[in-house]
Amino acid sequence: MPELPEVETTLRGITPHLLGRFIKSVSIYQIQLRWLIPDIVSQLDNIKVINLERRAKYLLIHLENEQTLIIHLGMSGSLRFCKPSDERRKHDHVIFHFNTEQELRYHDPRRFGCILIEPTISVFKHPLLKKLGPEPLSPDFNDAYLIDLAKKRKKSIKTLIMDQHIVVGVGNIYACEALFMARINPNEVCNKVSAKKLKALVRAISSILTSAISQGGTTLKDFVQSNHQPGYFAQQLSVYGRANQPCPECGTSIIVMTLGQRSTFYCPKCQK
Ligand SMILES: [Zn+2]
Structure with missing residues (x-):
């Protein structure tokens, strides 16, 4: 599933090819994605x-006619450039x-993504966008913010950081990896996690997402090649997907739970 780093990579990949260009027309072959694509x-x-x-x-994608396209890649979506002659x-x-000589194709086998359009002036008030928490790489997501939220809550710390109202873009893989890096048990109740560990968690989330985005940068060329899958990349993972394999820090078997x-x-020894 495209996560925040893949979406950021997609943005960086498509921007130079779209900025200042004119959309001549749009061909829709399947109107039913997660929601219907509006006629407009x-x-x-x-x-x-x-x-x-x-x-x-x-x-x-902000347009000169004061409308903004909202595109989500869902579970399996991707955007890439092709030549009009490509099948x-x-x-x-x-x-x-x-x-131009290129066209942008939206590809989505499972159709959980969406393409919507809204007036630019109110796009951030759209129901999909208006209640989102801060961006994880912005100054708004900081130690004081997370410490304040955590002390008021009794759910697990992993559930907290995956809540899009708290902070956006920390998907399951990145949540597992960040909690490992910060040495926090995913099941720990928020208000029991020390301030020191919460600060480590803010740094871990930032560092893991930043490194994923920079790895994605190396795949940018794929956005303009029709014979490659675009922009998704294998991360170096410490715990995610590694049940029963040794922890890279201490050698204890990684545990998987739901x-x-x-x-x-998580590692039961490192993440207490
Ligand atoms: Zn360990």
């Missing part, structure tokens, strides 16, 4: 792309045609 998307005609940004895992693959549901319906991997 298929009516875009000679509209300039004036800015692009990411909020959580949503890509926002359309199965699950290429939407094609954005530009005034927490909040998600597989949760």
